[in-house]
Amino acid sequence: xxxxxxxxxxxxxxxxxxxxxxxxxxxxxxxxxxxxxxxxxxxxxxxxxxxxxxxxxxxxxxxxxxxxxxxxxxxxxxxxxxxxxxxxxxxxxxxxxxxxxxxxxxxxxxxxxxxxxxxxxxxxxxxxxxxxxxxxxxxxxxxxxxxxxxxxxxxxxxxxx
Amino acid sequence: xxxxxxxxxxxxxxxxxxxxxxxxxxxxxxxxxxxxxxxxxxxxxxxxxxxxxxxxxxxxxxxxxxxxxxxxxxxxxxxxxxxxxxxxxxxxxxxxxxxxxxxxxxxxxxxxxxxxxxxxxxxxxxxxxxxxxxxxxxxxxxxxxxxxxxxxxxxxxxxxx
Amino acid sequence: xxxxxxxxxxxxxxxxxxxxxxxxxxxxxxxxxxxxxxxxxxxxxxxxxxxxxxxxxxxxxxxxxxxxxxxxxxxxxxxxxxxxxxxxxxxxxxxxxxxxxxxxxxxxxxxxxxxxxxxxxxxxxxxxxxxxxxxxxxxxxxxxxxxxxxxxxxxxxxxxx
Amino acid sequence: xxxxxxxxxxxxxxxxxxxxxxxxxxxxxxxxxxxxxxxxxxxxxxxxxxxxxxxxxxxxxxxxxxxxxxxxxxxxxxxxxxxxxxxxxxxxxxxxxxxxxxxxxxxxxxxxxxxxxxxxxxxxxxxxxxxxxxxxxxxxxxxxxxxxxxxxxxxxxxxxx
Numbered sequence: 238x239x240x241x242x243x244x245x246x247x248x249x250x251x252x253x254x255x256x257x258x259x260x261x262x263x264x265x266x267x268x269x270x271x272x273x274x275x276x277x278x279x280x281x282x283x284x285x286x287x288x289x290x291x292x293x294x295x296x297x298x299x300x301x302x303x304x305x306x307x308x309x310x311x312x313x314x315x316x317x318x319x320x321x322x323x324x325x326x327x328x329x330x331x332x333x334x335x336x337x338x339x340x341x342x343x344x345x346x347x348x349x350x351x352x353x354x355x356x357x358x359x360x361x362x363x364x365x366x367x368x369x370x371x372x373x374x375x376x377x378x379x380x381x382x383x384x385x386x387x388x389x390x391x392x393x394x395x396x397x398x
Numbered sequence: 399x400x401x402x403x404x405x406x407x408x409x410x411x412x413x414x415x416x417x418x419x420x421x422x423x424x425x426x427x428x429x430x431x432x433x434x435x436x437x438x439x440x441x442x443x444x445x446x447x448x449x450x451x452x453x454x455x456x457x458x459x460x461x462x463x464x465x466x467x468x469x470x471x472x473x474x475x476x477x478x479x480x481x482x483x484x485x486x487x488x489x490x491x492x493x494x495x496x497x498x499x500x501x502x503x504x505x506x507x508x509x510x511x512x513x514x515x516x517x518x519x520x521x522x523x524x525x526x527x528x529x530x531x532x533x534x535x536x537x538x539x540x541x542x543x544x545x546x547x548x549x550x551x552x553x554x555x556x557x558x559x
Numbered sequence: 560x561x562x563x564x565x566x567x568x569x570x571x572x573x574x575x576x577x578x579x580x581x582x583x584x585x586x587x588x589x590x591x592x593x594x595x596x597x598x599x600x601x602x603x604x605x606x607x608x609x610x611x612x613x614x615x616x617x618x619x620x621x622x623x624x625x626x627x628x629x630x631x632x633x634x635x636x637x638x639x640x641x642x643x644x645x646x647x648x649x650x651x652x653x654x655x656x657x658x659x660x661x662x663x664x665x666x667x668x669x670x671x672x673x674x675x676x677x678x679x680x681x682x683x684x685x686x687x688x689x690x691x692x693x694x695x696x697x698x699x700x701x702x703x704x705x706x707x708x709x710x711x712x713x714x715x716x717x718x719x720x
Numbered sequence: 721x722x723x724x725x726x727x728x729x730x731x732x733x734x735x736x737x738x739x740x741x742x743x744x745x746x747x748x749x750x751x752x753x754x755x756x757x758x759x760x761x762x763x764x765x766x767x768x769x770x771x772x773x774x775x776x777x778x779x780x781x782x783x784x785x786x787x788x789x790x791x792x793x794x795x796x797x798x799x800x801x802x803x804x805x806x807x808x809x810x811x812x813x814x815x816x817x818x819x820x821x822x823x824x825x826x827x828x829x830x831x832x833x834x835x836x837x838x839x840x841x842x843x844x845x846x847x848x849x850x851x852x853x854x855x856x857x858x859x860x861x862x863x864x865x866x867x868x869x870x871x872x873x874x875x876x877x878x879x880x881x
Contacts, residue, residue, distance in 0.1 A: 254413070254422070254507060255554075261415070261422065275839045276877055277861030346415060348510050350672075356758045359842020359861075366863050367850035378760030378842075379721075380849050393416075394759055436678045437716055438700030511833075517597045520681020520700075527702050528689035539599030539681075540560075541688050555598055574737070576744070576829060577876075583737070583744065668737060670832050715738075 238366045241281040242311040243268060244302060246326075247289040248319030250343035250354050263288040267347035268317055271358055291319020291326070291342075299329040306333055313365050314338040315358075320376065320388055320395075327372050327383035339365040340383075341375040344393055353377075399527045402442040403472040404429060405463060407487075408450040409480030411504035411515050424449040428508035429478055432519055452480020452487070452503075460490040467494055474526050475499040476519075481537065481549055481556075488533050488544035500526040501544075502536040505554055514538075560688045563603040564633040565590060566624060568648075569611040570641030572665035572676050585610040589669035590639055593680055613641020613648070613664075621651040628655055635687050636660040637680075642698065642710055642717075649694050649705035661687040662705075663697040666715050675699075721849045724764040725794040726751060727785060729809075730772040731802030733826035733837050746771040750830035751800055754841055774802020774809070774825075782812040789816055796848050797821040798841075803859065803871055803878075810855050810866035822848040823866075824858040827876055836860075 245251070245266040253264040269283050286305055287298055306314060312335060318326055320342045327340055341361040347354035361375040374381040376388075376395040387398045406412070406427040414425040427446050447466055448459055467475060473496065479487055481503045488501055502522040508515035522536040535542040537549075537556040548559045567573070567588040575586040591605050608627055609620055628636060634657060640648055642664045649662055663683040669676035683697040696703040698710075698717040709720045728734070728749040736747040749768050769788055770781055789797060795818060801809055803825045810823055824844040830837035844858040857864040859871075859878040870881045 249415075252415070254410075254510065271839070272861070274834050275836050275861055278859075278878060279862055346510075348512075349415065350509050350511060351757055353758050355838045356754070356842040356845075359839040359844075360846030362861050363843030363846030363858055363863060364850050367847050375846055376761075378755070378758055378845050379762055380846060395761060432678070433700070435673055436675050436700055439698075439717060440701055512596050514597050516677045517593070517681040517684075520678040521685030522681075523700050524682030524685030524697055524702060525689050528686050536685055537600075539594070539597055539684050540601055541685060556600060571737075576732075576735070576737075576832065668832075670834075671737065672831050672833060 238279060238313045240311050240313070241279060241362070241365065242309050242314045243281055243283040243317070244305055244314065245283065245285045245317045246287050246291070246294065246298070246302065246319070248291050248317060248342045249345065250317050250347050251288065252346040253348055261346070263290070266317065267354060268315075268358055271347070271355055277362070289319070291322040294319070294322055294326060296329070299326055302326065303330050306330065306336060306338065312336055315361050315365055316340045317358075318342050320344060321390070323374060323376075324383050324387060327374060330372055333370075333372060335370045337365055337368050337370055338372045339368070339375050339380075340373070399440060399474045401472050401474070402440055402523070402526065403470050403475045404442055404444040404478070405466055405475065406444065406446045406478045407448050407452070407455065407459070407463065407480070409452050409478060409503045410506065411478050411508050411518075412449065413507040414509055415507075422507070424451070427478065428515060429476075429519055432508070432516055438523070450480070452483040455480070455483055455487060457490070460487055463487065464491050467491065467497060467499065473497055476522050476526055477501045478519075479503050481505060482551070484535060484537075485544050485548060488535060491533055494531070494533060496531045498526055498529050498531055499533045500529070500536050500541070501534070560601055560635045562633050562635070563601060563684070563687065564631050564636045565603055565605040565639070566627055566636065567605065567607045567639045568609050568613070568616065568620070568624065568641070570613050570639060570664045571667065572639050572669050573610065574668040575670055583668070585612070588639065589676060590637075590680055593669070593677055599684070611641070613644040616641070616644055616648060618651070621648055624648065625652050628652065628658060628660065634658055637683050637687055638662045639680075640664050642666060643712070645696060645698075646705050646709060649696060652694055655692070655694060657692045659687055659690050659692055660694045661690070661697050661702075662695070721762060721796045723794050723796065724762055724845070724848065725792050725797045726764055726766040726800070727788055727797065728766065728768045728800045729770050729774070729777065729781070729785065729802070731774050731800060731825045732828065733800050733830050734771065735829040736831055737829075744829070746773070749800065750837060751798075751841055754830070754838055760845070772802070774805040777802070777805055777809060779812070782809055785809065786813050789813065789819060789821065795819055798844050798848055799823045800841075801825050803827060804873070806857060806859075807866050807870060810857060813855055816853070816855065818853045820848055820851050820853055821855045822851070822858050822863075823855070
């Protein structure tokens with residue numbers, strides 16, 4: 238892996254809580270803070286494409302993500318994305334040539350104690366170096382083919398279909 | 399201090415995040431988990447009176463909190479409460495006799511990394527043993543007379559009036 | 560409380576782990592990082608007097624701590640100190656006039672998940688504003704007279720004598 | 721991946737601090753706690769083979785690890801191990817047939833805030849599902865061939881040789 242090209246789109250992983258509004262909002266990409274803290278031994282670059290809850294990601298957003306991938310000469314991509322429509326975005330990315338793309342996110346905000354964010358990013362980073370071309374999802378400790386996984390919202394976990 | 403009588407009412411301190419609803423709700427009182435983890439060397443008892451954002455605490459709720467205090471023979475009380483109307487509830491408690499009551503809460507949920515919850519509970523616990531009778535607020539590291547403090551919502555901190 | 564005068568001496572609260580030596584050492588005072596993160600609404604100043612495991616604190620060190628207190632015109636002091644000889648140092652400080660001095664530390668390094676450091680500092684901060692002149696110890700959630708407390712090393716907690 | 725067979729041997733990842741001895745010792749395998757908290761969607765089994773600082777792992781220990789691998793019919797293995805001699809143990813495992821083995825550990829104890837333990841386990845879990853047969857090391861966010869990596873102790877990181 239020459240370089241890891243990271244695209245962020247928002248989602249729970251980047252949610253922070255604002256007490257003055259009794260509300261959460263999507264903050265700075267947590268993945269940058271995490272990769273620095275982990276002192277990773279590879280080159281990476283980050284582009285924050287949008288800050289959206291994945292329920293609000295639409296066709297235009299997905300076209301933008303696809304353009305950001307195709308405009309790059311890199312081979313390895315990691316996309317952070319809200320979990321509710323991660324599978325839909327994976328399907329919409331279409332043919333990406335020889336690129337290896339792993340999508341991940343979090344079921345609990347990275348700023349939470351016991352969040353799955355650091356673990357999920359680890360899974361995605363470990364997998365992206367070892368996978369062949371295509372689009373993959375790293376959630377709940379597994380590397381999924383997006384066509385064979387769904388989020389079970391009631392159980393708050395990803396499961397095979 | 400013979401015993402610390404703890405009343406919980408909800409507020410940000412107990413907020414947890416539910417990804418399936420992309421929403422925060424008020425969970426179990428965090429103070430119980432914290433005092434157990436801290437292995438405190440005093441006797442304490444907890445009553446969860448309500449689970450409300452403090453913007454929703456009304457006159458009936460305040461009457462209930464007052465009743466819960468007056469019905470107890472204990473001298474030392476710690477009340478966890480949302481920060482937005484903590485000052486109003488303190489004013490509504492009225493005459494509490496010889497009791498020492500410290501109110502506290504959190505500007506960030508206890509489940510967050512860098513939450514002020516543990517620190518604030520520490521301040522309240524340290525102060526309640528040393529204060530004379532009356533009602534006090536422990537926020538931002540200070541022990542305030544409720545008549546001389548307000549929450550600055552824009553700055554998300556308590557400040558003198 | 561006009562200002563809180565903080566003296567640090569080392570101890571477990573400031574211990575950090577160095578993998579290359581498979582050893583811990585005493586690092587920067589954690590209390591400064593904690594008070595900044597907690598956004599406290601009072602003025603404070605910190606002096607790092609030494610960085611010692613409290614088993615290595617000797618009579619000269621205790622004389623130095625006493626001098627640092629007496630040389631200051633402030634009224635309120637917080638001293639962080641290793642737990643093994645905190646009681647001995649409290650006894651050695653002698654007559655401190657009208658000053659209010661609270662000593663605290665931690666049974667687990669502040670850098671540990673579930674450390675008691677933040678809670679103990681909270682207790683000390685809450686108490687120092689409410690106590691009368693004298694020297695006090697804030698550990699395990701209680702404010703102790705140093706003549707009536709000891710560390711139970713086997714149980715790793717402070718208890719009355 | 722039908723099942724992940726986890727072997728633990730000790731190392732910094734499992735170190736906990738004992739204040740009464742002012743010492744670190746190796747505790748229960750942290751990986752079990754972490755995988756449960758992360759709610760992973762695969763089957764796993766754990767065997768705690770030893771609890772050693774990796775500087776104390778000798779030829780007999782390495783023979784034992786090898787036996788534990790060969791005695792299993794599983795294909796996928798994750799080994800947690802101290803970082804100082806992780807490379808040596810990888811070399812000593814020799815021919816493991818069609819098995820996929822990923823070794824990982826931590827440069828800071830898992831119980832520390834900002835430990836690399838959760839991230840490293842994530843990397844190892846993500847990689848083990850995607851790699852071909854052989855022995856690999858997951859540290860500092862990279863999946864290394866053990867013959868082409870070393871620990872730089874002064875810098876406290878893994879780097880290519």
